[in-house]
Amino acid sequence: MLIVYEHPLSPYAQKVKISLREKGIEFETRLPAGIGTGSTPDDFMTGNPRGEVPFLRDGDAAIFDSTIILEYIEDKWPTPPMLPKAPLDRARVRLIEDVMDCHYEPINWGLGELNNFKRATGELKDRIMTRAGEQIAGLHAWLERELGDRDWFNGDSFGWGDLSVVPYINGSAGSGFTPPKGSKLEAWHKRAMGRSSVSTSAQEAVDSISGMQDVSGAVEAGLFKREYRDHRLEWMIKSGGLDVVLKGLEKDNIRFTPDFS
Template structure:
């Protein structure tokens, strides 16, 4: 029995980063779905480990850690081989910047598409308008990522690592909404290589398998059973992409929440 527990939801790119890193390092772990996930009132070991109520959280013996980046740093410290971070300080800083871009700016796009398609926050012309803007935004980031990738085989450099596992869950999430880089592009070729790795392929399969459970989540939101978390970058995305009315309606209905006690 493993003493590493990852509280997660398979659709979460933040959780996927952690699982990919652990699997690349051959560290056995158990996954758990947090009690009361999505309600804004979680309980049990997850709530103790992460007072923000966000996945993932990692439990390693008596160590409890939240925030995917801090978890990745802990994993790197405890299980250093194979290394996920590059050797040089400059390259380490570069992949950490890539991670930050994906965790905030790009994550907001795929999360927003989930709000539109799974939670049905908008329909008809408004939904189409926001989806079109999301596609334009994602494609702009594809160009940014091409610049970060350059002529490297991997974002990390010569081998798969931190920079790559920080990008691939988000691109796979966008692909689920039929937004993907051109196959002929350097980024498209990289995505194919990344998805051929078993650690990535397994996280992707787990994510895809969980989508079936999202069929009725819009009804749960309308019934007030789910309170979707609007972190700062997500709120920004909604406001700049035409979702001001969505935010105001969610506040009125009490089915959106913000981070913190």
């Protein structure tokens, strides 16, 4: 059985699940024990030195990084294809994925730091939230241009470009930042949510929130450490949250990618 180690809120994991569901591939999901603490069991860390979700096990194969996993899925189960045929179109949707993963993801992640993990309050929170809203509006404008007159980011049919965008649109919508009313992006989002692969993954994310009522208390107690890596750290600092990072370091309730060993 194909096993996807994940957390339903992870947009990276959602990409993988949407692709598998579009292809009709059966898989099992597992939530790693101790996820978010920086200490997880060997069955999750073996073959997964970054200790991040998603992580795919296919028999003896162990594959980490959502983009590499998507490429593996596409290579092993090419029908229906998630990538367009033309080289330029394939490059275009891969660029869209990269922008989503590196520029949109840290904004949604940062909103979670503020709203769920209570990293900042009052004026500081308001200032960072304002910057997040401005950044999301810019990304929505960019996505509107990338979509153009297409029905799908992939072109004529749903695919790689679309599954790379929809988890992030859903993530910011949960914080009140939705696509502009009447925009092509809004119409695309409604079409995407009409697909069972997307709606199922989105509902799993919503359902997972019910068990997160006291996550801020766990963070404050040092029992739960959010991973501040690369683009997330950059986003928090450039958006006015340097004090958030410094306090997290002082309280030892943030973490970074583990060293390889």
